[in-house]
Every structure is written in structure tokens, then in C-alpha cells.
Amino acid sequence: MQLDDLYRRVIMDHYKNPRNRGKFEDGTLTVDLNNPTCGDKISLQLKVDNGIVQDAKYTGEGCSISMSSASMMTEAVKGKTVEEAQDLASRFSALMQGEDVHFDDYEDIEALSGVNKFPARIKCATLAWNALRKGIDEKQHDH
Amino acid sequence: MNSAIREQFPILKQEINGHPLVYLDSAATSQKPLAVIEALRHYYEYDNANVHRGVHTLGSRATDAYEGAREKVAKFIHAKSTKEIVFTRGTTTSLNMVASSYARSILSEGDEIVLTPMEHHSNLIPWQQAAKATGAVLKYVKLQEDGSVTLSEVEKVITDKTKIVAMAYVSNVMGVVNPVKEIAALAHRHGAIMVVDGAQSSPHMKVDMQDLDCDFYTLSGHKMCGPTGIGVLYGKQALLEEMEPVEFGGEMIDDVGLYESTWKELPWKFEGGTPIIAGAVGLGAAIDFLESIGMDAIEAHEHELASYAVSRLSEIDGLKLYGPRERKVGLVTFNLGDVHPHDVATVLDASGVAIRAGHHCCQPLMRWLEASATARASFYLYNTKEDVDRLISALIQTKEYFG
Numbered sequence: 264m265q266l267d268d269l270y271r272r273v274i275m276d277h278y279k280n281p282r283n284r285g286k287f288e289d290g291t292l293t294v295d296l297n298n299p300t301c302g303d304k305i306s307l308q309l310k311v312d313n314g315i316v317q318d319a320k321y322t323g324e325g326c327s328i329s330m331s332s333a334s335m336m337t338e339a340v341k342g343k344t345v346e347e348a349q350d351l352a353s354r355f356s357a358l359m360q361g362e363d364v365h366f367d368d369y370e371d372i373e374a375l376s377g378v379n380k381f382p383a384r385i386k387c388a389t390l391a392w393n394a395l396r397k398g399i400d401e402k403q404h405d406h
Numbered sequence: 407m408n409s410a411i412r413e414q415f416p417i418l419k420q421e422i423n424g425h426p427l428v429y430l431d432s433a434a435t436s437q438k439p440l441a442v443i444e445a446l447r448h449y450y451e452y453d454n455a456n457v458h459r460g461v462h463t464l465g466s467r468a469t470d471a472y473e474g475a476r477e478k479v480a481k482f483i484h485a486k487s488t489k490e491i492v493f494t495r496g497t498t499t500s501l502n503m504v505a506s507s508y509a510r511s512i513l514s515e516g517d518e519i520v521l522t523p524m525e526h527h528s529n530l531i532p533w534q535q536a537a538k539a540t541g542a543v544l545k546y547v548k549l550q551e552d553g554s555v556t557l558s559e560v561e562k563v564i565t566d567k568t569k570i571v572a573m574a575y576v577s578n579v580m581g582v583v584n585p586v587k588e589i590a591a592l593a594h595r596h597g598a599i600m601v602v603d604g605a606q607s608s609p610h611m612k613v614d615m616q617d618l619d620c621d622f623y624t625l626s627g628h629k630m631c632g633p634t635g636i637g638v639l640y641g642k643q644a645l646l647e648e649m650e651p652v653e654f655g656g657e658m659i660d661d662v663g664l665y666e667s668t669w670k671e672l673p674w675k676f677e678g679g680t681p682i683i684a685g686a687v688g689l690g691a692a693i694d695f696l697e698s699i700g701m702d703a704i705e706a707h708e709h710e711l712a713s714y715a716v717s718r719l720s721e722i723d724g725l726k727l728y729g730p731r732e733r734k735v736g737l738v739t740f741n742l743g744d745v746h747p748h749d750v751a752t753v754l755d756a757s758g759v760a761i762r763a764g765h766h767c768c769q770p771l772m773r774w775l776e777a778s779a780t781a782r783a784s785f786y787l788y789n790t791k792e793d794v795d796r797l798i799s800a801l802i803q804t805k806e807y808f809g
Contacts, residue, residue, distance in 0.1 A: 266807070301779065302772065304778070326749050327746060
């Protein structure tokens with residue numbers, strides 16, 4: 264077991280210098296998700312206009328994997344159409360299943376590929392992405 | 407404790423990620439000695455049959471083995487009779503039985519249930535549900551700064567409206583031992599009954615129902631060297647007599663008509679369906695094993711390990727230890743600076759050291775501790791000072807890794 268597969272420099276960078284951490288002041292679509300087995304929490308806010316994710320922020324508590332994954336996800340989805348964001352989430356699921364997928368649009372995410380060798384930690388990495396899927400679903404139900 | 411005891415646990419003789427396994431998660435579930443593994447094997451190889459019904463020889467052997475295990479439990483916790491020992495799936499089931507059958511029949515609006523914020527979810531949610539169903543009110547004992555419970559704080563919340571006091575004997579997060587004997591006496595003076603969650607006490611110390619004088623007590627076999635899926639509900643005979651069964655069906659009946667039925671006598675009226683026969687046999691073997699070493703010796707060993715762990719952990723800069731510094735039970739809960747406990751547990755696992763990270767099924771207590779999660783190392787009779795040393799060096803490495 265190589266710990267460095269899990270904790271690459273990119274992951275530690277996102278953990279220690281999180282991007283998009285915080286809250287929008289105005290009422291924006293908010294998704295709260297918990298991982299009840301371990302106590303990780305995320306509150307994700309998405310600004311979606313004209314089918315495009317204009318902006319995203321998150322707050323939460325959790326380990327380096329769950330919080331760095333949230334940081335990367337929010338970076339990656341900004342400016343994407345809803346369909347592109349859904350595609351990102353699908354590719355992320357595939358990455359967690361050990362498939363050889365690429366994120367040319369936001370390469371940092373590939374640093375999380377090592378997580379699939381740590382089955383107990385996959386749910387940490389997917390928390391933010393599950394919140395993204397839930398948020399997009401809710402947005403689409405509005406229309 | 408000597409290496410002969412460790413030899414009894416085959417699972418410990420393996421390497422994890424290239425390092426000899428150091429298992430420090432016994433508060434979640436304990437490892438199983440050969441005596442228990444062999445008892446299960448022997449039961450299935452020679453004695454397996456359904457109980458209380460077969461006329462044939464195997465049926466008698468299985469019944470004897472199952473009821474023999476009940477006698478061992480009764481002696482182990484000093485119950486007055488085997489009628490007071492109900493086999494269940496574990497502590498969660500046992501507590502739910504008391505909360506859904508006994509509690510709901512005696513509670514009415516405005517009655518009080520007294521709990522502490524340190525309770526495991528299984529000694530919390532059943533009471534929340536019973537309170538919702540009956541209009542009873544939950545009241546919480548204030549914890550001391552070190553997380554312990556004092557009799558005087560219980561006195562402040564208990565009243566003559568209190569019908570039930572429910573509390574862990576030993577906290578699964580902080581390792582504190584609650585004064586349940588004194589609290590049971592106090593509860594009785596107010597006309598309340600005392601329910602003790604014994605999941606974390608039964609594996610580690612002598613427990614005596616006559617001395618504690620609690621009304622209900624629960625335990626889980628898998629935390630005390632027994633198999634998973636078997637546990638016990640102890641209840642004073644008069645209370646169990648009053649209580650309606652929770653599950654109805656085969657095994658638990660006396661006479662069945664088309665419209666009405668009657669129940670078997672204690673304890674079988676609570677054991678509907680084919681019981682957990684092999685589990686009970688395994689629990690019986692676990693009790694024999696623990697008693698062959700002696701509960702006092704186990705307690706002394708854990709006390710020594712816990713004290714050693716507390717002093718070594720205190721050497722680590724930035725490590726926050728939760729709970730009292732002096733502890734009898736082999737369990738330490740901590741956080742390593744800003745490093746999230748999941749990350750701590752993963753790095754420790756890479757060195758072969760297994761600990762628990764998370765909220766330990768105690769979310770209200772986590773809020774009280776102002777921690778979203780903690781790391782927990784828990785010891786048992788097979789652990790050694792070398793295990794504590796391995797924990798400490800792995801923690802120092804973790805600190806450097808995340809430094």
C-alpha cells in the first residue's frame with residue numbers, strides 16, 4: 264500500500280488551500296449531504312443560469328480526501344453546462360471504479376485516482392460529487 | 407497477560423500492508439480465540455439441530471448446548487436465574503425490546519426518561535421513539551468537563567415523574583465508567599427503573615446483577631470474544647413477566663388457537679423463531695475462555711495498557727485526548743492536531759495499526775466534545791505495550807506526513 268498514491272501533492276494542496284470554500288450571500292440552490300457512517304458533511308451551493316453552472320461554493324467538515332475532492336469539483340464545474348457537469352460526475356464515478364478516465368478539462372482530479380485502491384475511502388471522495396448530482400437533479404425538477 | 411493468550415487468536419498472526427497486525431479496534435468488535443472458533447465448528451460438525459422440539463439425539467444435544475450457554479451467561483453476570491437471560495441479536499436489539507415493549511406499556515404523557523449525552527445511538531434512538539409514541543419527555547444529565555457522570559448531576563434531573571433511567575456502564579468513546587449502581591439506587595428511590603447498556607462493560611470487568619441491582623442489562627457477544635449476532639437481554643424476572651413479547655411466531659408459544667394464543671414461560675416467550683443456537687454456543691465458549699483468564703486479570707491488564715497509552719499519547723505535541731486522564735477501561739479517544747481522523751486511520755493502517763475513526767455512533771457526544779469525528783484506539787486482553795508503542799510511532803509518522 265503506497266500512501267503517496269492516496270495523498271499526492273495535488274490533493275494536499277487542495278486540502279490546505281481549498282478553492283471555492285465559503286457561502287454565497289444571496290439565496291442560491293443549496294444541497295446538504297452527510298456521510299452518516301463517518302460524519303463527513305458538505306453544504307454545496309450552485310448558481311445555475313441558462314443551463315450553465317455559473318459558480319459554485321461549498322462548506323463542510325471532513326478528511327483531506329473529501330474536502331480536496333469538493334475543492335476540485337467546484338473548480339471543475341464552473342462554466343460547464345449542466346450536461347457537461349453530469350458527464351464530469353459520471354467520469355468521476357468511473358475513476359473511483361478504477362477505470363482509466365481522463366480529465367483534460369481539469370487534470371487535478373486525476374490525482375484522486377489512487378483512492379480506488381483504498382475502498383474504505385471511496386465514499387469520502389464521492390461525497391461532493393453526490394451533492395453535485397443531487398443539486399443538478401433538484402434544479403432540473405424546478406423546470 | 408502473556409504471549410500464550412495472544413497465541414489463542416489466530417487472526418493476530420498476520421501482516422497488514424507488510425507490517426504485523428496491531429488490532430486496536432476491540433470496542434467495535436473483539437477478535438475470537440480458537441476456543442470459540444472450535445466451539446462453533448464442533449457444534450456444526452456434531453450437534454447441529456433445532457432446539458426445544460426434536461425428539462432425536464441431535465435435537466437434545468443442540469438444546470443442551472443452547473440452554474447450557476444460557477446458564478453460563480446467568481452465572482457470568484450473576485443473575486438469579488436463567489429465566490432472566492433472554493438471547494437476542496445484540497445490545498441494539500435488547501435495548502429496543504425494552505424501549506418498545508416494556509417502556510411503551512408503562513409510559514404516559516409527561517413521564518420522564520433520563521439519559522446522558524454520551525449514549526451510543528442504540529441507547530438513545532429507541533427512547534426517542536418511545537417518547538414520541540407515548541408523550542414522555544427525554545431529560546439529559548449534564549456531563550462533567552472530563553465527560554464523566556456524577557450522582558449529583560443525576561439528582562438534579564431525576565424526579566418522581568421519572569420512570570426510566572438508561573445509561574451506559576462504560577462509554578464507548580471516552581472509556582469512563584459510570585456509577586450505575588448508585589444511580590440505580592437513586593432511580594429506585596424515585597420509583598424509576600434502571601436500564602444499563604453493558605456493551606462496553608461486559609467484555610472488560612466483572613459485572614454482578616445482584617450488586618448493581620439494575621432492572622435491565624444488555625450485552626453483545628461479539629465484543630467479548632464471542633461471535634456476531636448473539637447478545638443478551640437481562641431483566642429482573644418480575645419485569646420480564648409483565649413484558650409482552652416483541653416477536654410472535656414459532657418457539658415462543660404455549661397454546662395457539664385461531665383467534666387467541668398464549669406464550670411460553672420465561673425466557674422463551676421472547677425468543678420467537680429458531681434462535682441463534684450456534685451464536686449462543688459460541689458465546690458460552692467465550693465466557694469460559696474469559697473466565698479461565700479471570701475478569702479481574704483482564705481489567706488489571708487493560709488498566710495498565712490504558713494508563714501507558716495515556717502517558718505515551720501525552721508526549722505527542724498537538725494531540726488532544728478526550729475524556730478523563732485516569733481510566734480503568736482500555737480505550738483512548740483523541741485527535742491529532744488538524745489531521746482528520748480518517749486520514750489518521752488510513753496512515754495508521756498503512757503501518758498495520760487498525761483503529762476506529764468517525765463519530766462512533768455517538769453524534770450528540772461528538773457535538774458535546776466539539777469534534778466532528780475522533781480517532782479511537784481500544785485495547786483488549788490480547789494487546790500489549792508493544793502495540794501501544796506501534797500506535798505511538800505510527801502517530802508520529804502521521805504527524806510528519808501531514809506536517
